[in-house]
Amino acid sequence: MKHKQRVDWHAGLNTGHRAIDLQHYELFSKTNELIAMHEAGQSTQALDDLLPSLKTYALFHFSEEETMLARVAGGTESERQHVLQHREFAHDIEVWNQRRSSKTDTEIAEDLGHYLEIWLISHIAVADQELAHLVLAHETHDTPARQSAAWHQHRESFDVNRT
Secondary structure, three states, rough: OOOOOOEEEEEEEEOOOOHHHHHHHHHHHHHHHHHHHHHHHHHHHHHHHHHHHHHHHHHHHHHHHHHHEEEEEOOOHHHHHHHHHHHHHHHHHHHHHHHOOOOOOOHHHHHHHHHHHHHHHHHHHHHHHHHHHHOOOOOHHHHHHHHHHHHHHHHHHHHHOOO
């Protein structure tokens, strides 16, 4: 099955935190570049050039988010789960790179593009939206209960808009 050429950003992915949104957009851009190169028949070059760059940028981005998490949710289950998702992503990227010895670069680039699309959208739509709400609650000194209700309301609107 051929992957679509573009991973689309949409307003439901905005967290309201400018720096994080710009970093997310850059991750989408790198993913789209990998997909475009693959579809242009340059899978090997895409993996050689973009996979290390994508991993490096993702690790930078994760460290930014984790610094925020430590400040607003340090020691909580929310922080632990969010960081775990980041570690699993970094591990998965290593696994994709290791698969190059047993699969063709065309197969890997195809599958990797699909994986990145699903992971980025689902992580941003859930974990990063929760982070944004925690940051907002921290910055506005809002009660956790009110922020939790606001986050769940946002989450429900995302589910409705996605279908």
